Amino acid sequence: MAGPHGSTAPETCLRAGSFVPGADGSGFSLANLPYGVAAAKDGGTHLVVAIGGQALDLHVLAGTGLLDDLKFDPAIWQDSSLNGLLRYSPEDHAALRARLQFLLSRENEETRAPVEAALLEREGLDLLCPLAPGDFVDFYSSYHHAARSMKAIRPDAELHPNWTHMPVGYHSRTGTICASGQEIIRPHGQSFAKGAPRFTPSRALDFEAEIGFVMCGQTRQGTRIAASDFATHVFGLVLLNDWSARDFQGWESTPLGPFLAKSFATQVGAWIVPLAALDGARRRNRSQEDALSYLCHDEAFSYALDMEVALRSAAMRDSGIDAQTIARMDFAEMYWDGAQQLAHLTANGASTRPGDLYGSGTVSGPNEDGCGCLLEATKGGKDVIALPDGTARGWLQDGDEVIIGATAKGADGARLSFGTLTGRVAPAV
Amino acid sequence: MAGPHGSTAPETCLRAGSFVPGADGSGFSLANLPYGVAAAKDGGTHLVVAIGGQALDLHVLAGTGLLDDLKFDPAIWQDSSLNGLLRYSPEDHAALRARLQFLLSRENEETRAPVEAALLEREGLDLLCPLAPGDFVDFYSSYHHAARSMKAIRPDAELHPNWTHMPVGYHSRTGTICASGQEIIRPHGQSFAKGAPRFTPSRALDFEAEIGFVMCGQTRQGTRIAASDFATHVFGLVLLNDWSARDFQGWESTPLGPFLAKSFATQVGAWIVPLAALDGARRRNRSQEDALSYLCHDEAFSYALDMEVALRSAAMRDSGIDAQTIARMDFAEMYWDGAQQLAHLTANGASTRPGDLYGSGTVSGPNEDGCGCLLEATKGGKDVIALPDGTARGWLQDGDEVIIGATAKGADGARLSFGTLTGRVAPAV
Numbered sequence: 082m083a084g085p086h087g088s089t090a091p092e093t094c095l096r097a098g099s100f101v102p103g104a105d106g107s108g109f110s111l112a113n114l115p116y117g118v119a120a121a122k123d124g125g126t127h128l129v130v131a132i133g134g135q136a137l138d139l140h141v142l143a144g145t146g147l148l149d150d151l152k153f154d155p156a157i158w159q160d161s162s163l164n165g166l167l168r169y170s171p172e173d174h175a176a177l178r179a180r181l182q183f184l185l186s187r188e189n190e191e192t193r194a195p196v197e198a199a200l201l202e203r204e205g206l207d208l209l210c211p212l213a214p215g216d217f218v219d220f221y222s223s224y225h226h227a228a229r230s231m232k233a234i235r236p237d238a239e240l241h242p243n244w245t246h247m248p249v250g251y252h253s254r255t256g257t258i259c260a261s262g263q264e265i266i267r268p269h270g271q272s273f274a275k276g277a278p279r280f281t282p283s284r285a286l287d288f289e290a291e292i293g294f295v296m297c298g299q300t301r302q303g304t305r306i307a308a309s310d311f312a313t314h315v316f317g318l319v320l321l322n323d324w325s326a327r328d329f330q331g332w333e334s335t336p337l338g339p340f341l342a343k344s345f346a347t348q349v350g351a352w353i354v355p356l357a358a359l360d361g362a363r364r365r366n367r368s369q370e371d372a373l374s375y376l377c378h379d380e381a382f383s384y385a386l387d388m389e390v391a392l393r394s395a396a397m398r399d400s401g402i403d404a405q406t407i408a409r410m411d412f413a414e415m416y417w418d419g420a421q422q423l424a425h426l427t428a429n430g431a432s433t434r435p436g437d438l439y440g441s442g443t444v445s446g447p448n449e450d451g452c453g454c455l456l457e458a459t460k461g462g463k464d465v466i467a468l469p470d471g472t473a474r475g476w477l478q479d480g481d482e483v484i485i486g487a488t489a490k491g492a493d494g495a496r497l498s499f500g501t502l503t504g505r506v507a508p509a510v
Numbered sequence: 511m512a513g514p515h516g517s518t519a520p521e522t523c524l525r526a527g528s529f530v531p532g533a534d535g536s537g538f539s540l541a542n543l544p545y546g547v548a549a550a551k552d553g554g555t556h557l558v559v560a561i562g563g564q565a566l567d568l569h570v571l572a573g574t575g576l577l578d579d580l581k582f583d584p585a586i587w588q589d590s591s592l593n594g595l596l597r598y599s600p601e602d603h604a605a606l607r608a609r610l611q612f613l614l615s616r617e618n619e620e621t622r623a624p625v626e627a628a629l630l631e632r633e634g635l636d637l638l639c640p641l642a643p644g645d646f647v648d649f650y651s652s653y654h655h656a657a658r659s660m661k662a663i664r665p666d667a668e669l670h671p672n673w674t675h676m677p678v679g680y681h682s683r684t685g686t687i688c689a690s691g692q693e694i695i696r697p698h699g700q701s702f703a704k705g706a707p708r709f710t711p712s713r714a715l716d717f718e719a720e721i722g723f724v725m726c727g728q729t730r731q732g733t734r735i736a737a738s739d740f741a742t743h744v745f746g747l748v749l750l751n752d753w754s755a756r757d758f759q760g761w762e763s764t765p766l767g768p769f770l771a772k773s774f775a776t777q778v779g780a781w782i783v784p785l786a787a788l789d790g791a792r793r794r795n796r797s798q799e800d801a802l803s804y805l806c807h808d809e810a811f812s813y814a815l816d817m818e819v820a821l822r823s824a825a826m827r828d829s830g831i832d833a834q835t836i837a838r839m840d841f842a843e844m845y846w847d848g849a850q851q852l853a854h855l856t857a858n859g860a861s862t863r864p865g866d867l868y869g870s871g872t873v874s875g876p877n878e879d880g881c882g883c884l885l886e887a888t889k890g891g892k893d894v895i896a897l898p899d900g901t902a903r904g905w906l907q908d909g910d911e912v913i914i915g916a917t918a919k920g921a922d923g924a925r926l927s928f929g930t931l932t933g934r935v936a937p938a939v
Contacts, residue, residue, distance in 0.1 A: 216685045221766060241764050246707045247700050251766040252681040252773065256645045256861050257731055266732040268858035271676050271802065278675045280802045280857070302686055302775065303695040303939055326858070335670050337650060337680040338767020344681065345858040346731065373700065373709045428709070429697035429755070429774040430939070432685050510732055510859070 091179050094186035095493055100193060101185060101200065104133030108498025111182050112491035115317070115352035115499070116163055120207035126161045131352055131500070132185055134203050141199040147184060147192060151176055162213035163353060167297040167316055167435035174297070174316065178357055208351035210260035212295060212319070214438035217258060217347065218426055219291075219323055220250040222417035226445035226453055233461040234331070245371040248417035248425045250439070253323075254344035258438070261351050261500075264507040265324055267479060268345040272328035282509030283326035285462060286477040289443040290390045290453040290485045292412055293321035294419045295353050296437040303430040308378035311420035312356055314433065318384065318419075320350030320485050320502035321440050327456055327476070349438070350502040354489075358497060359384055362489035364413045366421075375424055382420040386412035386487045386499070388444055390453065395480030396470040404484050407466055410446040410453055412487070479508045520608050523615035524922055529622060530614060530629065533562030537927025540611050541920035544746070544781035544928070545592055549636035555590045560781055560929070561614055563632055570628040576613060576621055580605055591642035592782060596726040596745055596864035603726070603745065607786055637780035639689035641724065641748070643867040646687060646776065647855055648720075648752055649679040651846035655874035655882055662890040663760070674800040677846035677854045679868070682752070683773035687867070690780050690929075693936040694753055696908060697774035701757035711938035712755035714891060715906040718872040719819045719882040719914045721841055722750035723848045724782050725866040732859040737807035740849035741785055743862065747813065749779030749914050749931040750869050756885055756905070778867070779931040783918075787926060788813055791918035793842045795850075804853055811849040815841035815916045815928070817873055819882065824909030825899040833913050836895055839875040839882055841916070908937045 095112055098105040109115075109131040119136060121127040129136040140158035142148060152173050157165030166174075183189055184196045221227060221244075231238040243249060267282045297316040300306060306314055323343060330342030363381040388411070391404035417425075422439060443453040452458035455476055459465055462475030477483070482505040491497035524541055527534040538544075538560040548565060550556040558565040569587035571577060581602050586594030595603075612618055613625045650656060650673075660667040672678060696711045726745040729735060735743055752772060759771030792810040817840070820833035846854075851868060872882040881887035884905055888894055891904030906912070911934045920926035 216683050218769075243700075243702070243707070243761055243764070247762065249762065249766055249769075251769050252683055254645050254681055254860060255684075256863050256866070259731065266859055269734070269804075270858045271672075273672070278672070278800075278802060280804055302688065305698070329858070332672055333676065333678065334765060334767070335672070336763060336767070337678055338763070338765070340647075340678075340680050341854070341858040341860070344860045373707060375709050425770070429699045429758070429770040430695055431683060431770070431773045434685050437685070 089183050089188055091182050094182040094188055097186050097188040099132060099185045100187045101133040101135055106495045107133055108488060108496060109133055110491060110493055110495055110497065111185055112493040112495065113354065113358050113497040114178060114181055115354040116211065117351045118162060118209045118211045120209060125159050126209060128158050128160065128163065128166065130181055131203060135200040136203050136206055137185065138199045138201055142196065145195040147195060148180065151180060162436065163211050164213055164436035171313055174355065175357065178355060208260065210258060210349060211351060211353055212258060212349055212436060212438055214255050214258065214436050215434040217253050217255045217438045218250050219253050219440040220248050220417065220422050220442040222248045222415050222422060222442045223445045223453065224416040225414065225447055225451065226443040226457060229445065229452065229457040233456050246373065248422045250422065250426065251338045253347065257344055258347045258349060261348060261502045263348065263504065265346050265504045266507045267509040268326055269509060270326055270329035270341045271332055273332040278332065283328055284476065285327035286506060287325045287327050287455045288483045289323040289325055290388060290408065291321040291323055291444055292386065292441045293319040293349055294439050295319055296433055297435050299435060300427065300433045302432045304427065304432065305430060306423055306427040308376060308420040308424035309380055311382050311423055314423060315356060315419060317353040317355040318359065319353045320487055320499050322348040322483060322485055322502055322504055323440060324348065348502055348504050350500055352500045354497065354499055358491065359489055361492055362386060366418045375428055376421045378420055380420065383413045383415065383418045384489065386489045388412055388485065388487045391484040392468065392474065393482040393484065394468055394470050394472060394478065396472065397468065398482065400470065402469050404482065405468060407458065408450060408452050410444045410451045412444055414446045415441055415444065477506050479506050481506045518612050518617050520611050523611040523617055526615050526617040528561060528614045529616045530562040530564055535924045536562055537917060537925060538562055539920060539922055539924055539926065540614060541922040541924065542783065542787050542926035543607060543610055544783045545640065546780045547591060547638045547640045549638060554588050555638060557587050557589065557592065557595065559610055560632060564629040565632050565635055566614065567628045567630055571625065574624040576624065577609065580609060591865065592640050593642055593865035600742055603784065604786065607784060637689065639687060639778060640780060640782055641687060641778055641865060641867055643684050643687065643865050644863040646682050646684045646867045647679050648682050648869040649677050649846065649851050649871040651677045651844050651851060651871045652874045653845040654843065654876055654880065655872040655886060658874065658881065658886040662885050675802065677851045680767045682776060686773055687776045687778060690777060690931045692777065692933065694775050694933045695936045696938040697755055698938060699755055699758035699770045700761055702761040707761065712757055713905065714756035715935060716754045716756050716884045717912045718752040718754055719817060719837065720750040720752055720873055721815065721870045722748040722778055723868050724748055725862055726864050728864060729856065729862045731861045733856065733861065734859060735852055735856040737805060737849040737853035738809055740811050740852055743852060744785060744848060746782040746784040747788065748782050749916055749928050751777040751912065751914055751931055751933055752869055753777065777931055777933050779929055781929045783926065783928055787920065788918055790921055791815060795847045804857055805850045807849055809849065812842045812844065812847045813918065815918045817841055817914065817916045820913040821897065822911040822913065823897055823899050823901060823907065825901065826897065827911065829899065831898050833911065834897060836887065837879060837881050839873045839880045841873055843875045844870060844873065906935050908935050910935045
């Protein structure tokens with residue numbers, strides 16, 4: 082029976098399941114409990130946690146006093162991002178997670194009424210971009226993506242010699258990180274064709290299916306984070322779409338890297354899945370002969386996430402045709418893992434802040450249907466993908482919707498869900 | 511005679527000069543009035559404006575009621591950065607500037623006592639980093655820098671074909687933007703030598719003397735800013751040192767650009783000089799045959815700033831030897847100006863936020879003594895610079911101090927000052 086709040090062991094709560102109808106065995110069971118931010122009826126924003134088809138409003142819950150003995154400043158439940166929550170320690174996050182599992186479990190009847198009063202239907206809820214990162218770094222750490230992208234650009238091209246020695250990455254724009262569901266306006270930019278530069282809407286618009294790492298805690302300038310300390314500095318994972326204009330990228334990237342080809346929009350999923358929910362998905366990374374010692378660790382910091390990308394044209398939507406799955410990948414196939422990326426990102430003493438985000442880079446697998454972007458899948462726009470509406474895609478067309486999803490094995494044996502990340506291409510303005 | 515607050519024309523105030531001793535004819539006359547942020551005795555932070563050898567504390571001044579009829583939320587005077595002030599419109603900024611010129615002018619005796627009570631000695635004042643940018647973009651827009659840097663890396667190298675068609679740039683890290691006077695810890699990182707990568711403290715540490723553009727106002731995703739709208743979106747200019755590790759940069763930069771070579775530290779000056787103070791320094795940019803129409807404008811948006819870089823070793827400091835000037839440049843020599851950079855930065859519809867920062871790129875001139883970084887000045891570390899302490903520099907050594915300064919013609923005919931931006935190299939940790 083339930084003791085004082087949160088005193089029942091999380092394992093007992095998990096075994097008992099949740100009183101929320103439909104939660105047990107679903108992608109949003111007690112074993113998941115991802116965090117998001119929703120527009121509230123009071124005109125503000127409230128932090129929420131997904132459970133079954135519902136969302137637990139943490140501001141309303143905190144108002145009942147059921148979180149009072151935890152360390153959190155009550156103002157954070159009304160933040161417009163998770164940054165306030167992310168400032169707390171991994172111990173505080175663990176205490177909150179244990180409390181939420183307890184409050185939502187079937188084990189505990191005492192507090193059910195006030196908890197139920199804090200539940201909202203997820204359907205129709207306006208979920209906002211949950212992140213406001215101070216810095217956003219994007220990596221390039223799938224071997225299959227890197228190798229196939231090079232070949233798509235130039236058939237005789239080889240991976241750069243640095244690639245097997247470091248997780249190559251770059252900084253991108255934080256101000257254009259946006260929510261799932263937001264329209265992606267086709268960007269203008271410079272490209273080079275027929276011997277001259279031109280300024281037009283992109284003619285080679287692409288997506289990149291990635292996983293983002295959301296950071297907690299703060300380090301000072303001059304501090305390096307060891308790869309083995311990954312779980313102390315990373316709070317959770319999120320779906321990420323690094324929208325890309327390949328025609329701009331090809332012309333602008335030498336020698337300073339991608340700039341406007343990426344900075345018009347980066348989408349993140351509505352739900353941040355805490356690392357704590359992903360223990361069952363942890364894998365050891367392959368051994369990397371070429372990694373220098375600061376990139377080595379013995380931990381299982383790769384994550385077996387089943388990822389899927391689907392595409393739906395405007396015509397398909399109008400005719401009621403479902404989105405067509407165009408790619409399936411396992412995130413554990415990445416060459417460099419998130420711990421190695423973090424160690425590299427801070428190898429020069431770069432400080433980090435709560436809410437900082439870094440992306441895995443396009444997730445691609447070894448098989449032909451494992452291409453995390455069109456650059457690979459269509460070999461640079463040439464081998465087009467046929468859609469059920471009778472059209473074909475080398476690159477994205479206006480009205481196309483890109484839908485990225487991921488699931489992982491949860492502690493209750495069911496597949497936990499990252500939700501879906503959806504972006505629709507709007508015409509250039 | 512003075513009418514109601516701020517009703518005397520700014521020209522009259524400028525002609526009359528300031529009652530602050532030593533301000534007239536100095537680099538910090540009424541014609542300058544740059545903004546900064548200082549640590550306050552109350553343990554907080556206050557916005558300040560430099561005038562002569564003093565700084566006007568805007569929080570204390572606001573407490574006297576002398577800014578009450580202006581639009582500003584009084585909380586912004588205690589911000590830890592200028593971001594709060596930067597959210598206001600150019601008209602609001604102009605009204606504040608006119609008010610400060612009036613209050614500090616010799617014309618106006620009525621309010622002198624409360625204004626004097628808000629003045630602090632600048633000597634000994636703890637000036638903080640005045641900026642907390644949401645995004646930081648750095649450009650590469652000096653032809654002389656680009657051409658000489660390429661040759662320093664490979665004698666037969668030529669400028670990339672995109673260079674004359676667009677202001678090439680990249681995003682860098684905002685979390686490591688830091689104040690003048692802060693020690694720069696020599697970063698660790700990967701470089702490639704003798705056929706193998708290695709992880710060591712940088713052996714090719716360099717500075718880059720730049721000018722930063724500080725943005726005000728906000729644009730939405732999908733909005734392009736026209737080059738001719740530069741002055742509506744840029745509040746002012748600041749000294750900037752984009753510290754660089756050339757050994758890391760050479761190894762990591764293909765294909766995604768500089769990353770750890772730059773992200774360990776970027777310093778900005780303590781004083782943001784408003785564009786309004788720089789009207790006398792405005793010049794027309796050279797015509798650029800290769801610029802596409804979105805990069806063209808007819809305005810005088812180049813700024814004639816006399817820039818200087820000086821170097822002082824620990825031994826020179828210990829022996830009381832002055833810093834040695836190693837470079838002199840005119841900022842008006844830049845190929846792409848700040849208006850073109852802004853038009854390019856937003857060409858893809860990237861949104862901007864108040865406080866965003868973009869850097870000009872290393873400022874270099876045509877003459878041999880006009881090299882804005884050591885990569886150029888020493889041709890990649892080979893043609894060493896002799897220092898008066900008997901040592902020589904290919905790259906920076908621990909204890910070296912880099913001092914960047916700039917002046918411009920002010921509206922009162924005197925040279926207005928950007929102050930100096932100082933950084934000292936500390937040993938790797």
